[in-house]
Amino acid sequence: MLKIKNLHVKLEEEDKAILKGVDLTVEAGSVHAIMGPNGSGKSTLSYVLAGKGGYEVTDGSAELEGVDLLEMEPEARAAAGLFLAFQYPVEIPGVGNMTFLRTAVNAQRKARGEDELSAGEFLKLIREKAKALNIDAEMMKRPVNVGFSGGEKKRNEILQMAMLEPKMCILDETDSGLDVDAMKLVAEGVNALRAAGRSFLVITHYQRLLDHIKPDFVHIMADGRIVKSGGPELALEVEQNGYADILAEVA
């Protein structure tokens, strides 16, 4: 599904390397988790994959189903099936949540050569998905993320994911700012989307989220590289001993 090879990235505006040779392969239908201390490059990796500006790829490659991601515009990556759930979802005053989602869904369908959804079809679909995430009609009418609580913002991200049905979902610290109940709700939303043709890359600091979204593989990232990979037990090890032991061990 996603194949990242020797990815090197620096900030465009200053000569500062952030990713220093990331190698990662995510197979179709699997859930991978990336953990790591602050500043290890986890969020940068998610932004670079989604196509955010301000970064320069100096070496390496990233492919989605064999197609070079790094050459594509952000909107084309989305249409190709990539989705990033933001750590800090952006507030957009003046743009209705519903209008935004309908525009996005139909733009992707159009880019893939599929028929656009009619207003009625869209409404039916979104009502059903919103209900499962406990998102009421009032929230859908409001401007995108404006005045949403932390939990509402994250649920809104998962709703977008459910509506867009991407192949490759990247969740960037989706657990940050969530209380236990909200995290459960978000995790249930994610689990409902788990399918044979859909992969997940879950970026998190804590093992907690991984109790709810059970990963097949766990990777530890430090200083711009993946330094250790293993099964779910690796997350438990981090939870018990912190990162210091693992980092010392691979150093």
Added chain:
Amino acid sequence: MAQVQVRSDALDARLAGFDLPKGGFSGAARQAALLRLNKMGLPGRRDEYWRYTDPKLLNSDTPLASTALRVEAPIFTGKDKLRLVFVDGVFDAEASDAAALSGVEITRLAQADAQDIHWAGAVYGVLEQAGQSAVPRPFAALNTAAAKDGLLIRVTGRVSKPLHISYRQKSNSSDAMLHHCIKVEEGADLTLLETGIAGARSNIVMEVDVAKGGKLHHIRPQGRSHGKQLITHIFARLAEDALFKSFTLSMNGILTRNEAVIEFTGDDAVAHVAGAAVGDGDFHHDDTVFITHDAERCESRQVFKKVLKNGAVGVFQGKILVKPGAQKTDGYQISQSLLLDEDSQFLAKPELEIYADDVVCSHGSTSGAIDEGALFYLLSRGVTIRDAESLLVLAFLAEAIAEIEDAALAEDIRARMEDWLHRHESPKG
């Protein structure tokens, strides 16, 4: 003295082409306006309120030729309305609906002098003159003196459908001058739509007198042509509990100046003036607003938004004057521009002058580019760059459009704006 002489010569030249109407109900007002005009002369760049806008095209004795575009589809088609048509600044009875509607009396200015229209004598040139006290507005005085056509509208009840003044331009060199007087009687209520381009150059004055508890909603999409030269003035006076809301949509045009001069004379009245302007290239758009609070507990709002690209220039000069004793005034003013490139300019001069101690007045003015974070968020969901930019520009304009109370009319304005954006989107789309 040399300056004064030059001004007076220019004014003589400007007036030479007019066959000034005399006599009738407006005769005295016209004479007085001419005297006012002679005193103030035509404006120049040194005048405080013309520093950002060159009045040259308005001062010249003939308009610049401007092609009359017939590209715009009619707007507000979903609404039943009474339509009154002006072609190149002259009323066209053939094209208009019969001016018969319950709750409103309509007389053509060109025919009013033959009749005895008592109420209009107390409005025509009177509100304009009152609006000259702090800041000279020579083109309004010129209009009072010389306008031959326009409408005198007296609203006596709750009018069941909007009145629609529809301007059409046929000649490339028409120099339209129109003067409307609107008197909203106690408790009466009207929605007034004003659409299209009156002439290659247009000078339109609207005097609005709203009596106790009266309401006037005014929505004005000004029509799209690149060469139009336009100056408008609204002079509004609000009595107790009166309401006046005016929204203007401007698209393109080498020179547009919309002035609004509003005075609260009765307590608890509400006045909102809002504008959305979009310009690409050779575009100069000026909103000049002056609101005087001379009564208690009145609410005024100014919401002006401009989207500018390819060297377009936007100007905002907005003032709130709170007179002594105008306690509990609630004044709000916001002017913002969205600069889509680095060639465009926004010049803003917000002013507050407050002589009462128990008031709430706030103002703000900003200039900025499209928010990169919001843009990336939309793109990351697969929204195309064209749609993303258009969504964000419309979002920027939304606060101004929200000033239109009628949802259907607001939607028509929004759709027209969206059309414009799609025609003017950046080549990278």
